[in-house]
Each structure stands twice: as structure tokens, then as C-alpha cells.
Amino acid sequence: MATTARRTPDDLVRTPAALAALVPRLRRICGEDGVLTDLSQRRTYESDGLTRHRSTPGVVAMPTTTAQVRDVISLCAEHGVPYVPRGAGTGLSAGALPHAEGVLLVTSRMRRILEIDPENECAVVEPGVANLDITRAAEPYGYHYAPDPSSQQVCSVGGNVAENSGGAHCLKYGFTAGHVRGLEIVTPSGEVVELGGKAPGAHGYDLLGAFVGSEGTLGVATRVTVSLTRSPQRTVTLLSAFTSLDAGGEAVGAIIAAGVLPSAVEMMDALAVEAAEAAVACDYPAGAEAVLVVELDGPAAEVDAQVRRVTELCAASGSFGTRTASGAEERALIWKGRKSAFAAVGRISPAYIVQDGVVPRTALAEMLGRIASLSAESGIRVANVFHAGDGNLHPLVLFDDAEPGAAERAEEVSGAILDLCIEHGGSITGEHGVGVDKACKMPRMYDDTSLETFDLFRRAFDPEGIANPDKLLPTPRLCGERPEVRTGVHPLVASGDAEQF
Amino acid sequence: MATTARRTPDDLVRTPAALAALVPRLRRICGEDGVLTDLSQRRTYESDGLTRHRSTPGVVAMPTTTAQVRDVISLCAEHGVPYVPRGAGTGLSAGALPHAEGVLLVTSRMRRILEIDPENECAVVEPGVANLDITRAAEPYGYHYAPDPSSQQVCSVGGNVAENSGGAHCLKYGFTAGHVRGLEIVTPSGEVVELGGKAPGAHGYDLLGAFVGSEGTLGVATRVTVSLTRSPQRTVTLLSAFTSLDAGGEAVGAIIAAGVLPSAVEMMDALAVEAAEAAVACDYPAGAEAVLVVELDGPAAEVDAQVRRVTELCAASGSFGTRTASGAEERALIWKGRKSAFAAVGRISPAYIVQDGVVPRTALAEMLGRIASLSAESGIRVANVFHAGDGNLHPLVLFDDAEPGAAERAEEVSGAILDLCIEHGGSITGEHGVGVDKACKMPRMYDDTSLETFDLFRRAFDPEGIANPDKLLPTPRLCGERPEVRTGVHPLVASGDAEQF
Known part of the structure; x- marks a missing residue:
């Protein structure tokens, strides 16, 4: 490991000219076609799936071997140039947000x-x-x-x-x-x-x-x-509707308490179902205030017994419109509504924010009530789509980007939901990561000692601070003195990729 | 975290007198009955389960709260005194070997x-x-x-x-x-x-x-x-005997390949079975060159189907004497032989070394053959008891401590087995840890860069090197310039605790 003294971000190469001087060496490492410098090409990498954070990379390097990755990073280390690794760019926390004066290290050509x-x-x-x-x-x-x-x-x-x-x-x-x-x-x-x-x-x-x-x-x-x-011998997907979110939540609690471990337990509220119907006509039961999708897999005998048990438990919580599917096509039909839900929200709102938070499963019902209150108080609609089994919420905060101040109000509601997650013993991200997007929220989860411990660990690996700077941990540059500074909020556009989330 | 300069081990307090000066402060933290200084009391902590490494702790502190642990460690940090944490002392890698000039921090009074x-x-x-x-x-x-x-x-x-x-x-x-x-x-x-x-x-x-x-x-x-x-609805334990280790290994491979995931797959060779019979008369099938214990748990319907399948697969590999048990007492009877095996070896050998290594499951058969060759070449008997399902070997290297040089030869065979594990893509410990015992073996597993990365990580948390020094990573003091220095090898005594291992 390098033992050079730690540089502050301000010591890093900041001028495109200095970066440009590295380009010939990057080309020697990655080959002519492995380095992109044209602005139009670089712009295609300006964000990951979280498009409200944007930054055009200084240069894009696309190595094909471990040796090339090593040489690119060694070059960056030698010159104190920051680099940002990027895979397919589908992330939702701006974890692969490029550095304008740095190298974007894209691994898409390493796909064997x-x-x-x-x-x-x-x-x-x-x-x-x-x-x-x-x-x-x-x-x-x-x-x-x-x-x-x-x-x-x-x-x-x-x-x-x-x-x-x-x-x-x-x-x-x-x-x-x-x-x-x-x-x-x-x-x-x-x-x-x-x-x-x-x-x-x-x-x-x-x-x-x-x-x-x-x-x-x-x-x-x-x-x-x-x-x-x-791969399991049998997989069965079950769809059930409820007249309230509470009743759906009760069914989830009963399933887990019965010792059944489904491979998936997904829930959508009425607004999310409405959006999904508008987009893909998934034919979920009419009048549902909550739709539950439960998937069970394993040995055939066990799955069949579990499906019966889950059906009974849902019925006991007042379910209606329950149907099951075991063939791949039939199952895909049930999943269609759930999987399209995020993109589908674009049908009922010009813009929206996808939030990702987690609470202990037992706090779900209480949490959904608080989100409903938040929504009613602020006049901002929130659609809920979530991994109910493990308390991982994905609230969709809807707003009209043509309305002045609406994006800011939506951001506030979105942030307040995360605060509620923390308050209920949960965390600010279930599966989308911290990235740039939530780095400034970390002090709400961790005390100074814990953050210092994280930083100490990071610096042990990266004494120069060149590896994906500004991600994961709060920095003065990113968060200033205020608890949170929002990077420019761009109106969100519903993704064309229906399976993005 | 402390930012004081890193001290080398030689800077640490080395004299009992200096340590003695801390005792009054330790007593103020842990109470009079929470600090042991009498030699006879301290001696009871001189080793963990791996009794061939011994060292009497300088002082024993037994805190009862987090605040007391914090204060004891802060005191150590302030004075550069090493400390060693210890739980129940059942470890098998000398991971809790006390430091003669340090504090042994025993957590046994924190048991709520x-x-x-x-x-x-x-x-x-x-x-x-x-x-x-x-x-x-x-x-x-x-x-x-x-x-x-x-x-x-x-x-x-x-x-x-x-x-x-x-x-x-x-x-x-x-x-x-x-x-x-x-x-x-x-x-x-x-x-x-x-x-x-x-x-x-x-x-x-x-x-x-x-x-x-x-x-x-x-x-x-x-x-x-x-x-x-x-807790599973049903648990069934199955015992099967084979005329060769190869046949037993073949059965294990067939079970895993069939997609059955038992909760346990344990194997014993003829020598281990002989020892178990001598000690606890476990009534395993006579003439067995290998005994397999397979436990299956889960929903009743699934377990019953799996038991039939496993029985068939064992039969296809030439099993004999197969029996199954589902009641707690009957199952305990099958486990009795396996669980007593380690201690039981004391019945057929005056002393032995318990080794712990792991290989990819598919390399098990080859590995057992190599151990047999090693044993034949050296004249040192090796009994094999192992977690066959995940390739975790526990060879028991038998020797007579009354015979000059026998302990050293046994150590050599024991070490050679670990080398074979590494050679077969495995590692030097499956579940017993590195401790003092295997710290000097780490360079055989990891290159310098990896060890430096480990050390960097450790120093980020422990800049003064006071937390359980000499454990886990090789140090010049411990390993010298030679690849491995053995600490004094004491003859081993079979443990009285039949369930120790």
C-alpha cells in the first residue's frame, strides 16, 4: 500500500489540462479505443440511474484486464487524480457519479x-x-x-x-x-x-x-x-388483494410468524397499483387498497403445503381476488405489475423521487401510517412499493416539476421519510447504497466516533483520497456546514427501463 | 480513535512492576473482586483450549459493564499496556493466550x-x-x-x-x-x-x-x-457405514449433487471410530472404514423425502448398517460417537494434536489419500474426523509424548497437512481461528501485499498494537526470520470435556 501523506481534495489535479496530460499514458494502457475524451461521448456517462445528480467525467478509461485496471489506478495514484469506478450505471444512489476532473473507470469491457x-x-x-x-x-x-x-x-x-x-x-x-x-x-x-x-x-x-x-x-x-x-424444484407465485394496507401488513406478519419463509413478499399500495394498471394493464383485483405478491420456492411437497398455508393466512386477514401461478409465463404476469410499478408512476405523475429506506419489519404498519400523514400534511402524493418481508420501503414521492418549488417540497418529504426510518430503528438505505445521494445523511445514522472509524478504515486503503471521492461518507466539500446540502435537483424523468428498480 | 504514534512492541510496558502500578486503578474500575493478581488465580487462565501454548497473565480484569470495559481499555491505551480479551477459554488456536506483561480482560461476568x-x-x-x-x-x-x-x-x-x-x-x-x-x-x-x-x-x-x-x-x-x-418441524439423523473412505466420500458427493442440503454431514474414519467405541461404546457398525452421520431438518414432508433419498444414495455407494433416528434421545445416541471422538482419542494414544484445515469439498477424497500417505511415510497415526459437507478437516495426529522427538514429528505431520490444504485450494483454518498457533502460517496463505493490507487495517484500529498482540498476523517477534518458530510444545492431554471440539 502507498505510504505517501494524505492529500486533501484540494491538492488533487483540478484542471482538465493536467488530466489531458495523462491521456496518452491512459491510451498506452487501455488502447486507443479504450479511452474516451470527446465531450459528446463523455456526456453519455454523466449520471447513473439517479439522474438528478450529473457530472461529466474528465476522461473515460475502459480497461479489459486486471493489469490494465492496476496500471490505470497506479497512474491516478501517482498523479493524485481521482477516479470513479462504474459498472453498467444502473445504480440509484449516484454511487458512480463521475468526477469532472477525474478518470471514470468503466468495467463494461471486462465481461467474460x-x-x-x-x-x-x-x-x-x-x-x-x-x-x-x-x-x-x-x-x-x-x-x-x-x-x-x-x-x-x-x-x-x-x-x-x-x-x-x-x-x-x-x-x-x-x-x-x-x-x-x-x-x-x-x-x-x-x-x-x-x-x-x-x-x-x-x-x-x-x-x-x-x-x-x-x-x-x-x-x-x-x-x-x-x-x-x-434452482428450486417448484416455484409458485401468489397474488392477494386487501381492503387496507393494515390488513395486508397483518397477513405478512402472520406468514412470517407461521414460520413460512417465502422467497419474496412484495406489497403495493392503491396508488402504485393504479399506476401499474395504467401502464401495463396487469389486471390486479379492482378495489384493492393493498396488493401482496408472495413467492414460494423449494421442494414441490413443501411449496404446495406452504401455498395452502399462505392462502389461509391471507384469507384470515380478509384477502380477496387471490390467485396462484406456477408456470413461468403465468408467474411473469403476476410480477408484471410489481416490476413495472416504478416506471409506471410516470403515467400518473410528471416526475417522482424513488426513495429507499428500511425499518424492522414489525415497524412497517406504523411507518406506512406516518408516511400517509406526511403525504396528507404536505399535499405531496406518495406511492408505496416495498419488499414487505424485510421492511425495505421504496416510497415514490410524486410531484410536478413544472410547478415552482414542487421538487424542493418533494425532496423534503423524501428526506422526512428517511428520518422516520431512522426514528423507527431502521436505516437510510436498504439496497440502493449511500453514494453521493445520501452521504450527507450518514451523520443522522452514525455518531462522530463511528464515522471517524469508517474514515480511518477508508484512509488505510486510500491515503490520498482518490478512490470515488465524495461517495459514502460525508465530506465538508459535499455537505458544507449545514447538515445537508442538496446538489442541483433536476426534474426526474420516468425511466424507460420498466425493470430498472 | 487515538492518533498517537504507533509504538513497537518493545515500547510496551514489560515489567510486572509497571503493570502493578495500574492495579489500584483497575480495582477502582472493576471493583475489588473484579481484579485478580494472585499467581495461583492468574495461572488458571494460562491457556485456552489449545493447552500447548501457555502464558500466565500479568493481571486479570473482569469487568461487568461496557463502561468498565471502556475504562480498562482506555487505561491500557494510556499506558501502552497490551491486553488480551477472553471469553470462556474454549478456543483452539491460542487466540486468548494471555500476555505475561498485560491485562487479561475476561468477559465471563457479562452474561445477561x-x-x-x-x-x-x-x-x-x-x-x-x-x-x-x-x-x-x-x-x-x-x-x-x-x-x-x-x-x-x-x-x-x-x-x-x-x-x-x-x-x-x-x-x-x-x-x-x-x-x-x-x-x-x-x-x-x-x-x-x-x-x-x-x-x-x-x-x-x-x-x-x-x-x-x-x-x-x-x-x-x-x-x-x-x-x-x-426451529425445524422435524429433524432426522442418519448413520451409515462404508467399507472405504472413498465410498463414504462418494456418497457425500452424491448427496450434495442431488440438491439435498443436510444440516450436517460428518465423517469419521476407522481409527476415529475405534477410539469412539473404546470410550463411549457408541455401537457403530462393525467393520466400518468410514462412518457418515447425516442430519436433515425442515418441514416434515420435505425431511421424510430427503431421508429416503439420502438412504438410497448411500446404498448406491455400498453403505451398510444404515439406521435413522428422529427422537431427541435416539439422535443423541448417534451423535454420541461423533461428539466424543476427539476426547476419545485419548484412549488409544497418550497425546495428540487436533488440526483444523479446509479444502474445497471436491478435493476431500484426494486430500484424505494424501494424509494417509503422509501417515504411512512418517509412521505417525492420523485419525480423521471431519465436517465432510464443507470440506472442513479435523485430523487428529497421534503420538506418544514419552517418546523423544515424537511430539516434533507429530507437529511436522500436522503442519504438512495444512500445507496440503493450501496446495488443494483450501485454507489453514476452517473454524478454530488463527490465534498464536497459526499466525506464522499466514504467509503461506497470503502474499506480502495482502498481509500488509491486513496490517494496515489492524493499525487503523489499534495504532499502538496493544489489542491481543501476536495473534492473527505474523510478527517478527513471534515468527523470527524463519518461516515458522514453534512455541514450546507441551504434551497434549485429552480433554475431559467430550464435547469440546
Whole structure:
């Protein structure tokens, strides 16, 4: 690791001219086609999935090998130039927001599946591989890669590692961290380090676990060994409607209390259902104030028994319109409404903010009541779509960007929801990460001692502060003296990718 | 965190006199009965479960609250005095080996179960609570604490966290790290930090994960929030015998390949079975070259189907003497032989070394062949008892401590087995930790860059090097210039605790 003295951000190269001087060396490392300097090309990288934060990268480097990643980062370290790693750019916390005077290190050309090892139930892949491509490669052996962000068709495994991504099925199968066995990383000082490996086992510090979710601040993963999960014998999806959110929440509580562990428990409120119907005509039961989607998987005999039990428990909470599906197509039909919900909100509102927070599952009902009150008081509509099983909320805060001050009021409601999450013993992000977006919220979660501990850890890896600066932890530059400074709020546009969230 | 310059170990207080000066202050912190200075009392703490490493602590402090732990550690930090945390002392890697000029910080008086929260499926406990006591407290609610080291009746949760302990059922349920949701810790500079909490969710660095398994080098856990696991509807234990280790290994491979995930898959070879029979008359099938114990748990319908499948697969590999048990008493009878195996070896050998290594499961057969060759070449008998499902070997290297040079030869064989583990893509410890015992082996697992990264991480938390020095990472003092220096090898005595391992 580098032992040079820590530089403050102001010491970093700030002028495009100084950065331009590095371009020939970057080209020698990544090849002519591996470096982008044209403004029009660089602009395509100006945001990740959270488009209200934008910044055009100084230069874009697209290495194809670990050695190239090492050389790019070593060059940055040598010149004190900041760099930002980026996978597919589907993140929702501006964790891959480029640095205007830095290098954007894009891993999209590192997309080889190096090995599918069914005997040891794992796969070894490059960081640019799309999440779903692992499952596609493993399926012939009866396996799949369990963590399933809704963007799984395009999001990269490297990005999943950086953000410790979740997904609808993480209720049963857990987050990315539980599925990464080994990593090859390049540290911010340009050294290649192996963490973990194919064999399970505990020895030394679990820096593997700490690296997952570190949002690129500790280095770049250049090779990822993930566990493969045996595909279940049977999967059944159940849809149930309720006359109130409370009744739906009661059913969720009863299911968990009965010892049934579904692979997914998703809930949508009336406004989210309305949006989904408008967009994809998903044919959810009319008059539903809450719709519950429960998926059960495992051995056929067990799943069948569980479906009966879940149906009974939903009925006991006053469900109606319950239907089940076990074929892939029928199941996709039930999921269609849920998966389209975020993008569909664009049909009923010109703009919206997607929030991500988490509360202990038992605080869900109380939390939804508080959100409803917030919405009523502010006159800002909030649609709720959430992973009910693990208390992970995704409130959609709707506003009209043509109305002066509406974006700011929506931001306020959105921030107040996070405060409520903290107040209820939860946290400011369930699965989307901290990034730039929530870095200034971290002091609401952690006291100074904890934040200093985080910073100490970060600086041990990145003494110069060049690895994805301004992400994850609050900085004076980013947050100023006020508890929170909002970066320019751009009107949000509903994403065209219906499966983005 | 402290920002004082890093002291080298030689700067530390080395004289009992200097340490003695701290005693009055320790007494003010922990009370008169919370500090032990008498040699006879201190001697009872001279080793953990790995009795060949011994060192009498300079002084023993037994705090009862977080504030007392903080004050003891702050005092150590202020005076540069090393301290070693200790739970119940059942560890097997000399991870709690006391420091002769330091404070032994014993958590055994912090043993309150603070909360059982069945709704959120978790418990909050103090570090000195015995592992099994969590299960006892959770059972009335239909839950248990899943990680189950064989020493679970006595080993402490704090020690489990420090060592990231495993157990027979970790095949299905995972190690301690997968069950710790939150920690209150005191860092080596005496600051109280919260890591994680009751709600799942990912934000900031997962220092929680890195703390678990850090062997006390990053601080002392003073409060632990663990997940509770719903107790299965049915549990069935199956015993099968084979005419060769290969046939047993083949059965294990077939079970895993069939997609069955038992909660435990344990194997014993003929020598281990012989020892168990001599000690507890467990009535395992005569003529067995390998005995397999498979436990299946879950919903009754699923378990019954799995038992049939496992029985068929064992038969296909030539099993004999297969029997199953579902009642608690009958199951205990099957487990009796396995659980007594380690201690039982004392019946057939005056002394032995318990080794702990891990290989990818698919390398097990090859590995057992190599161990057999090693044994034949050296004339040193090796009994094999292992967690076959996850490739975690516990070879028992037998020797006669009355025979000159025998202990050294046994150590050589024991070390050679670890080298074979590394050679086969595995690691030097599966579940017992690194401690003092294997610190000098770490360079065989990790290159210099990785070890420097570990050291950098450790120093970020412990700039003065006072927290459990000489454990986990190699130091010149411990390992000298040679790749490995053995600390005084004492003859081993079979433990009286049949469930120790």
C-alpha cells in the first residue's frame, strides 16, 4: 500500500489540462479505443440511474484486464487524480457519479464468464458481466445466481459487489455479500490483492465482507467468485388483494410468524397499483387498497403445503381476488405489475423521487401510517412499493416539476421519510447504497466516533483520497456546514427501463 | 480513535512492576473482586483450549459493564499496556493466550441475556453469555441460535464472534458471521462504537462483518445482537457405514449433487471410530472404514423425502448398517460417537494434536489419500474426523509424548497437512481461528501485499498494537526470520470435556 501523506481534495489535479496530460499514458494502457475524451461521448456517462445528480467525467478509461485496471489506478495514484469506478450505471444512489476532473473507470469491457464450477457450486466472472448472465450460464447445471436486483438483465456483478445489491428474493436468499466467496481487487494504490476464494473458511480479517458494499472506495474488483444456488424444484407465485394496507401488513406478519419463509413478499399500495394498471394493464383485483405478491420456492411437497398455508393466512386477514401461478409465463404476469410499478408512476405523475429506506419489519404498519400523514400534511402524493418481508420501503414521492418549488417540497418529504426510518430503528438505505445521494445523511445514522472509524478504515486503503471521492461518507466539500446540502435537483424523468428498480 | 504514534512492541510496558502500578486503578474500575493478581488465580487462565501454548497473565480484569470495559481499555491505551480479551477459554488456536506483561480482560461476568425479540427474530446478549443459553432462552418461542460449536454448552458468544465460530450445522446455517446483526464494541483506543443493528440493511462499511473473526485485534464486543432461527418441524439423523473412505466420500458427493442440503454431514474414519467405541461404546457398525452421520431438518414432508433419498444414495455407494433416528434421545445416541471422538482419542494414544484445515469439498477424497500417505511415510497415526459437507478437516495426529522427538514429528505431520490444504485450494483454518498457533502460517496463505493490507487495517484500529498482540498476523517477534518458530510444545492431554471440539 502507498505510504505517501494524505492529500486533501484540494491538492488533487483540478484542471482538465493536467488530466489531458495523462491521456496518452491512459491510451498506452487501455488502447486507443479504450479511452474516451470527446465531450459528446463523455456526456453519455454523466449520471447513473439517479439522474438528478450529473457530472461529466474528465476522461473515460475502459480497461479489459486486471493489469490494465492496476496500471490505470497506479497512474491516478501517482498523479493524485481521482477516479470513479462504474459498472453498467444502473445504480440509484449516484454511487458512480463521475468526477469532472477525474478518470471514470468503466468495467463494461471486462465481461467474460471465466468459470462455471457446479461441483463447488460457484462461478468466477469478470466485473462487467451482467447479473443475469451468470444465471443463464449456470442454468444448464441446475443452478442460478440468487441476488436479483430488478435491473438484473443489465446491471453488472462488479456494481452489485460495490453496492451490496439486494432484490425481491433477498428475503430468503440474502444480499450480494452472502454470495461472494472471493474477490481479486486493485486497491487505490494500485496493488492487486486476493480476498477469500472458492473454499469456505474463516481466516484473517474478513475484508471480503467489508469490501462488498464499499462503493468503490476501497478499490475495484477485477474478478469475482460467487456462490451458485441450486434452482428450486417448484416455484409458485401468489397474488392477494386487501381492503387496507393494515390488513395486508397483518397477513405478512402472520406468514412470517407461521414460520413460512417465502422467497419474496412484495406489497403495493392503491396508488402504485393504479399506476401499474395504467401502464401495463396487469389486471390486479379492482378495489384493492393493498396488493401482496408472495413467492414460494423449494421442494414441490413443501411449496404446495406452504401455498395452502399462505392462502389461509391471507384469507384470515380478509384477502380477496387471490390467485396462484406456477408456470413461468403465468408467474411473469403476476410480477408484471410489481416490476413495472416504478416506471409506471410516470403515467400518473410528471416526475417522482424513488426513495429507499428500511425499518424492522414489525415497524412497517406504523411507518406506512406516518408516511400517509406526511403525504396528507404536505399535499405531496406518495406511492408505496416495498419488499414487505424485510421492511425495505421504496416510497415514490410524486410531484410536478413544472410547478415552482414542487421538487424542493418533494425532496423534503423524501428526506422526512428517511428520518422516520431512522426514528423507527431502521436505516437510510436498504439496497440502493449511500453514494453521493445520501452521504450527507450518514451523520443522522452514525455518531462522530463511528464515522471517524469508517474514515480511518477508508484512509488505510486510500491515503490520498482518490478512490470515488465524495461517495459514502460525508465530506465538508459535499455537505458544507449545514447538515445537508442538496446538489442541483433536476426534474426526474420516468425511466424507460420498466425493470430498472 | 487515538492518533498517537504507533509504538513497537518493545515500547510496551514489560515489567510486572509497571503493570502493578495500574492495579489500584483497575480495582477502582472493576471493583475489588473484579481484579485478580494472585499467581495461583492468574495461572488458571494460562491457556485456552489449545493447552500447548501457555502464558500466565500479568493481571486479570473482569469487568461487568461496557463502561468498565471502556475504562480498562482506555487505561491500557494510556499506558501502552497490551491486553488480551477472553471469553470462556474454549478456543483452539491460542487466540486468548494471555500476555505475561498485560491485562487479561475476561468477559465471563457479562452474561445477561438482555432481550429475546421473537417478532424481529433476534436476541441481544452480553458477550459472556454461553452459546447454548441463547437457544435455551429462545426455545419457548420456537427459535434457536444456529451456530453450534461442539463446546456450545460453555463457549461464550463473545468468543464465537471473535473467532467466527462454526459447528456441525454450519453446512446449512453458516458461520457466526451470518448470524450477527449488530455489535457494540470498544475499540483499542477505548471508544464505544455501534456496528449494525436489529434491522437488516446495507449502509456504510460492513465493519460488522470484518469485526466478526478479528480475534480481538480490533476491539472487544460488549453487546451482541444475533439472529434467531426458527426451529425445524422435524429433524432426522442418519448413520451409515462404508467399507472405504472413498465410498463414504462418494456418497457425500452424491448427496450434495442431488440438491439435498443436510444440516450436517460428518465423517469419521476407522481409527476415529475405534477410539469412539473404546470410550463411549457408541455401537457403530462393525467393520466400518468410514462412518457418515447425516442430519436433515425442515418441514416434515420435505425431511421424510430427503431421508429416503439420502438412504438410497448411500446404498448406491455400498453403505451398510444404515439406521435413522428422529427422537431427541435416539439422535443423541448417534451423535454420541461423533461428539466424543476427539476426547476419545485419548484412549488409544497418550497425546495428540487436533488440526483444523479446509479444502474445497471436491478435493476431500484426494486430500484424505494424501494424509494417509503422509501417515504411512512418517509412521505417525492420523485419525480423521471431519465436517465432510464443507470440506472442513479435523485430523487428529497421534503420538506418544514419552517418546523423544515424537511430539516434533507429530507437529511436522500436522503442519504438512495444512500445507496440503493450501496446495488443494483450501485454507489453514476452517473454524478454530488463527490465534498464536497459526499466525506464522499466514504467509503461506497470503502474499506480502495482502498481509500488509491486513496490517494496515489492524493499525487503523489499534495504532499502538496493544489489542491481543501476536495473534492473527505474523510478527517478527513471534515468527523470527524463519518461516515458522514453534512455541514450546507441551504434551497434549485429552480433554475431559467430550464435547469440546
